[in-house]
Amino acid sequence: MRKAMAEAIVGDDVYGEDPTINLLEKRAATLLNREAGLLVPTGTMGNQIAIHVHTRPGTEVIGEAQSHIFHFEMGAMAALSGTFGRPVASEKGILSPSDVESAIQPYGGHRTPTSLLSLENSHNLASGRITPPSRMRELVDVAKRYDLPVHLDGARVHNAAAALGISAAELTNGCDTVMFCLSKGLGAPVGSMLVGDAETIDEARRIRKMFGGGMRQAGVLAAAGLVAFDEVLPTLQNDNNNAKRLAEHLSQLPTIVLDPEEVDTNIVFFSLSTEAPMDARSLATKLNDAGVLVHALDAESIRMVTHYHISQSDIDRAAKMVSEILTTS
Ligand SMILES: Cc1ncc(COP(=O)(O)O)c(C=O)c1O
Structure with missing residues (x-):
């Protein structure tokens, strides 16, 4: 390009x-x-x-x-x-x-x-x-x-x-x-x-x-x-599939509220339950520091977007990162 x-x-x-x-x-x-x-x-x-x-x-x-x-x-x-x-x-x-x-x-x-x-x-x-x-x-x-x-x-x-x-x-x-x-x-x-x-x-x-x-x-x-x-x-369907994969991973985490069925395309929104050890803004900061760029919309919800340069293994790594931050904090 x-x-x-x-x-x-x-x-x-x-x-x-x-x-x-x-x-x-x-x-x-x-x-x-x-x-x-x-x-x-x-x-x-x-x-x-x-x-x-x-x-x-x-x-x-x-x-x-x-x-x-x-x-x-x-x-x-x-x-x-x-x-x-x-x-x-x-x-x-x-x-x-x-x-x-x-x-x-x-x-x-x-x-x-x-x-x-x-x-x-x-x-x-x-x-x-x-x-x-x-x-x-x-x-x-x-x-x-x-x-x-x-x-x-x-x-x-x-x-x-x-x-x-x-x-x-x-x-x-x-x-x-x-x-x-x-x-x-x-x-x-x-x-x-x-x-x-x-x-x-x-x-x-x-x-x-x-x-x-x-x-x-x-x-x-x-x-x-x-x-x-x-x-x-x-190649856009790869991004959609990666978003679904990310949503499926994240929805397994006990403090994340997310229905993967509601992820149609390349955007994943999730919110944190009241049992989560931190709010969405702190989670976003920790993820961004770790190289996973996400956007906190407010104190409860985070948006993640997939694109051409994100592979399936990146998705698995990002989900693992979210899990580690939420479980070790
Ligand atoms: C649905 C939608 N419409 C319009 C826009 C505006 O695009 P731009 O940022 O290029 O002005 C965006 C940007 O995120 C969007 O999500």
Whole structure:
């Protein structure tokens, strides 16, 4: 990947002259069976451009209550697009079509109208849970009945598709725009893609410039994305399998609360029971010091994520480390 980056042919992408970016955008569109694609610096920018394109100020965006757009995007939908979030609670990250339907407010003179349904699949805070294709279809159908566009935050949608054994195009069918990350599981250092129809992506390109995301000779980044498509994307099921293996190991430990059945993709969340000898933050510090990088979400829960460079023996070693720290402290 580093070699491909060094050798990339570049041009000024603000003028559409970077051949490596143009190729990456075409490949991303083809992969998701959409007309056009756009390289953006981050997943957050991809989501926020989509929100800006699909909505207008003074309207509401419906999303799952624990979704990334509500928790980790710095209130950008309000700051950049003048929109209001309408969080809908769900069963472990999988929205119910009837709950979404109840949250929709039509255009009219009294209530704040809904302008967008934003989905997240896989769902980060719900342990990488997958919303299956049949449920995706039902959610899209509800939105379409009310003439609402649908955006998918598919930061890790390729992990979800790999776990289901279907294409990301099939899983995301009917969504007007899809964002997915080249960084994260696909292993590129920077970048995310936004795909959709040609008209929407033309407008997204204008908004990307407005948000400060127009890049010049960024073909070096696109070259990494192309390697990710060719070499990393076909291996994503290994990461999902490794996460399941990690969850199975960890769930054997008496002070860890975790159901491996709830691990669908490459994210493992667990919490510590009250009998644990330390809280999650102290455990995370000890693991990080020992070279196992994990993230403590709060005092109770830890998130672990698998990726291309983590092997099965790394998984076994990491689980052993967790066990040793919890039993010898
Ligand atoms: C579900 C989801 N969406 C969007 C993002 C945002 O990506 P970025 O960090 O590239 O802005 C993340 C990042 O973790 C994520 O987990």
